[in-house]
């Protein structure tokens with residue numbers, strides 16, 4: 001499989017705080033790769049570095065054969081690299097449908113194609129269709145998460161960065177969200193998934209990296225890591 | 240009848256405040272900064288109308304269009320040169336820069352056009368409306384001020400709520416990072432906001448000087464501060480808030496001038512503002528939000 005995203009020796013700082021310490025990892029086309037780690041490990045920082053919201057101190061990020069770490073965020077998404085940010089960050093004053101259309105902001109392939117994808121998103125996430133005229137701020141947490149995913153899908157991404165999509169959701173909704181991740185991946189979208197919910201993440205992913213205080217501590221096949229004693233102790237709560 | 244006339248005068252003045260307040264409120268809502276120099280852009284717009292129309296004899300509409308184009312260019316340039324480099328800087332640094340730009344414009348005008356007040360000829364040639372058998376006359380200026388203000392408010396509301404660039408503005412206003420993740424160019428959106436605000440400032444300048452026909456380099460300063468007050472009054476960041484705040488401010492100012500005292504009318508305006516903000520800190524129509532000025 002071809003390498004789609006390659007993160008090479010990146011370092012990210014917040015002022016003098018060294019948040020990401022020389023990490024390297026990659027995602028192949030068609031994969032679901034997960035980055036697991038405790039709160040504050042640097043998962044969101046890594047996501048923002050890839051999507052261009054944060055600048056690197058050093059290192060390189062390649063995506064589909066292009067170096068993207070010098071590009072502004074609003075251009076990176078044009079390459080088909082979309083992010084579902086932590087905490088959903090939907091536009092609460094806009095309607096559900098207008099939020100989805102914001103996701104299609106960069107598209108130049110015509111109204112019909114966008115309408116097609118809108119229908120596709122509504123098929124995948126029928127609850128959004130029921131609420132399409134409602135302000136996004138009035139949705140429940142689970143619905144907002146679905147909206148954030150739908151919004152990212154509206155740009156026709158080749159790759160989706162998902163930052164803790166299960167955060168704050170009931171177990172039933174978490175299951176539903178992970179099923180959506182599987183469906184999206186089956187439709188040909190490569191996924192980089194960040195999670196604190198290591199159990200679910202390792203179930204859905206092909207490969208995984210464990211991030212600890214800004215460094216990659218372990219990596220491997222997801223099933224392999226799920227059976228690793230250290231991972232089981234630290235992240236799965238099993239002795 | 241006299242009261243009604245004073246009230247209508249207040250609405251007329253308030254319409255101009257509302258137009259100016261729009262510039263403050265949109266820039267604040269989207270760029271999260273207080274563009275202190277906005278009032279002075281009004282003054283520049285008024286001078287351009289003065290030279291093209293009052294002393295140049297051009298058609299007033301053409302003169303206003305030229306002023307709008309020039310102010311748009313000025314506003315966008317100010318943003319590009321003075322504010323954009325400070326995008327990540329503390330808001331106090333931006334505020335101080337804006338005050339500096341305000342002085343720069345006033346002193347530039349002083350240098351170019353001198354401190355001599357110019358007598359401004361009204362751009363409005365609509366005849367007054369006479370009501371109640373001549374007991375109440377509504378001046379042409381008033382009719383135009385209110386009409387222009389309403390048309391612009393409606394147009395802008397439609398633009399913000401029903402067009403893609405308008406939605407992009409709302410997105411940047413709510414969450415700059417998430418907007419970037421949608422592919423929205425934040426700098427371009429902020430430029431567009433300054434362009435719209437500055438074009439409206441030119442219109443406001445022409446209308447203001449048509450009602451109060453004395454133009455000098457400091458002409459924009461006080462109306463600018465009052466319109467900013469109006470924007471805060473209505474809830475900064477809110478377009479209907481700018482309208483409501485502007486009209487209320489104009490009415491309070493005019494009525495206190497008529498019935499209390501001309502000298503303290505401004506003090507009364509600010510007193511009412513303080514009281515309102517004590518009761519409702521976000522302004523009349525404002526949403527709750529972390530404010531950093």
Ligand SMILES: Nc1ncnc2c1ncn2[C@@H]1O[C@H](COP(=O)(O)OP(=O)(O)O)[C@@H](O)[C@H]1O
Nearest residue numbers: 014017019037038039040041042043044045046
């Ligand atoms: N805006 C910020 N300013 C300063 N430090 C930050 C900022 N955001 C995150 N950090 C710090 O960087 C580290 C990594 O944070 P983050 O990437 O959000 O972790 P995670 O997403 O894994 O919970 C933490 O120690 C956090 O305190």
Ligand SMILES: [Mg+2]
Nearest residue numbers: 043044045086
């Ligand atoms: Mg995080």
